[in-house]
Amino acid sequence: MIRFICLALTLYSGISMAQFTLIHNVNGYTPTRSGDIKTFATLVIKDGKVVRIGNKQLAAQYPKASKFDGQGMTLLPGLVDAHGHIIGLGNNLSRLDIREANSVEQVGQQLKVFSAQNPKGWILGRGWDQTRWTPNRFPTAADLDKFVKDRPVVLTRVDGHAIWVNSMAMSLAGIDAQTASPAGGEILRHTSGNPTGIFIDKAENLVKKHIPPTSTAHLNQALNKAGEHLLSLGITSAHDAGIDKQTWKLYQSRSQSQTLPLRIYAMLSAADPQLDSMLKAGVYKDKRDMLSIRSVKIYADGALGSRGAALLKDYKDRQGYRGLMLEQPQHLEQLIALAVKHGFSAHTHAIGDRANRLVLDSYESVFKTIGGKLLRNRIEHAQIVEPDDIPRFKTLDIIPSMQPVHATSDMHMAEQRLTDEQLKGAYAWQTFLQQGSKVAAGSDFPVELANPFHGLHAAITRMNAQHHPQQGWRNHERLTRTQALQAFTLDAAYAAFQEFKLGSLEQGKWADFILLDKDYFKVPEQEIRDIQVKQTWIAGQLRYSHD
Known part of the structure; x- marks a missing residue:
């Protein structure tokens, strides 16, 4: 039986927030800001935040705590999807x-x-x-x-x-x-x-533009449906890559009424005609870290599958054609500068190698003229990057926000569209990590399925659902299990200025966590994709249960 707990945060359960809550008898793992993985059997929570993690003897120190028996299940921090809709x-x-x-x-x-x-x-x-x-x-x-x-x-x-x-x-x-x-x-x-x-x-x-407008009631319904689905997959926080004015209003209203189904880091859509008015309203951040609006999503080029990704050289399967730039360099700079002037980060969609280069050029120009380098600006997707441009991400402090499932979904199509030379810097997760960049991982739902374990599997194996190709596609770019988990937790949180609040179960951070039917670190690689979420908790409160 599946249960969703979607009441306002102030109404959730009989557990008093003044009490300690003890989650014990678990097989717990958490990444840490020092880069290692800590294991634990007991998690202590108070006021929705982590007090301590420790071994099973820790439970004896909290005799009056409300206790929850994890029945030996594997516990991980709530997963963060750094790019979805x-x-x-x-x-x-x-x-x-x-x-x-x-x-x-x-x-x-x-x-x-x-x-x-x-x-x-x-x-x-x-x-x-x-x-x-x-x-x-x-x-x-x-x-x-x-x-x-x-x-x-x-x-x-x-x-x-x-x-x-x-x-x-x-x-x-x-x-x-x-x-x-x-x-x-x-x-x-x-x-x-x-x-x-x-x-x-x-x-x-x-x-x-001729499709009838969406009603607020329909938007609320869509948010609720999406929230239920994401919670069932173990996603406790999602970065919404481009919202319009209507959604901007909805999210703030739901934040104020404490009825958001999960944590949302929302990017304003640069394509919205009312972008200026949203920017002038300023950064929005609620005290419970359920909603943060402090970035702008800009669109540089199209996608590889429709040959809209902007390339430096011709498409292999369409000679004389190099894709589409949705914004020309001068306007890209203007949009980045507009975001930065209002204290918002600029997160720019770029898939092709030409688009990535032009976006990097635009960031560099803006940083020299008006600043903004410390705003944790991102390139969303960063799929096909000319190898000489990869170090520029680190030099300019640009975060590559990447979706591992894109590589395994795109691999056959990418080889039809691009030459081996063009693919040298493609889906280059390990190369980015080795130079010291933080990779913020996501899925790009609903382009791909939202299941983060599909993304973790793709990141670790570079194989699709059928476990092909046998050694993984361009497997020198595959990640370790620790690296992949970090990309879907702490590094994704970092990309939203939330690494001291979310992404790991360290003292003082929100107690967002999930319980699983299998041990992520010990199951065979091919089984990671099939891991099921049994429970999802946000701020120490049960939000989803599959009994």
Whole structure:
């Protein structure tokens, strides 16, 4: 039986916050700021924070404490996902999910069923990936029209950097052969010049701006759904990579009413027309560390799967084409400078090697002119980096915020898109660590599944769910179990200025922890992916239980 405990923090349980709480009979591990792993059998909590960890004899020193028997389960700090999209995840849980579809026909059949079950309005979905299909080609509006033609359909690619729409959606948006591709975007066309139904990066908004706005009630529902899902996976804190004004208001309201389902570090979306007003409102941080808003998410290029990642050299499978910069260097600098001037960190999406270089150049220029180097600025993804640019992350104090599952999801597609030379600095986690950079790990949910044990498995093995390739893809970049756990805990917390509050079970920090069905440090590598979370606790309070 699964139980979620989602009441306000002030109402949680009969345990008085003035009492000690004792979690005993556990197989505990925690990373520490000194870099080693400490083991323990007993965890002592008071007022939601860690008092001590120690051996089983420690329990005798707290005879009046409220006791919880961990039944020998493995205990780890709550996991931190340093890059996800919370409302997007919540939406996905109630929209058409086509992640597992292996052909246009399968998408169509799922669409037909979903349309019958949801008979009104626009049909929205996500998850298609044409690189997994045979033939491997972008689909068209006509492919969707065969299944649904009397309602607008908008299906987002798995990476979020392209949409596939039917003819009705294009008609309602007034899009035809004369519609021009915007800067930083591309409308794919037939030889006749008519749009195919695929809109990449900034071209997406030509259609998406016509979708009816989301209600606050729907946003609340999406947040609750996402929170339940993340807690069930052992994620106690998530970094939300780009929120709009409506979500900004929602998060603050839920923070003030003490009803946020998990800890959130939110980045303001640089694409939101009301960015200035959010910046002028200043940094937001609540006293319980449930919500922190102190950074801006900037978008430099697209994604590799839709050939939107900006490269220094041509795509291997599309000669003469080098991807898309969503922002030109001058505007990138302006956005970074805007964030820094308001005391906000700049976290910039960059996937291709050209995008990474231009973003590094932009940070360097801003730091020289107005400062901001100490704001723990980040490059989100940092997937394909020219090897000579990797040391610049350390020199400029830029945190590589990376998602291990991207490497194992992308490996076959990446080899189709890029030459071996272009891949030399790809998904280079170990190289970054060896130069002294902190890697903040995440999943990029709902682009990937949110399960952090999939990410830990990918980081440690460089293998996919089928345990291929046998020795791991480009396995010199794999991480140790300790390094991987650190990336999903303390280093992710560091990337949010929270390493003295979260990420480990050291004295004085919030008692966020999870209980597991297997020992993360001792199970065979191939079983790490299958570890199940039995309980999730935040600030010493049980928030999820799978009995």
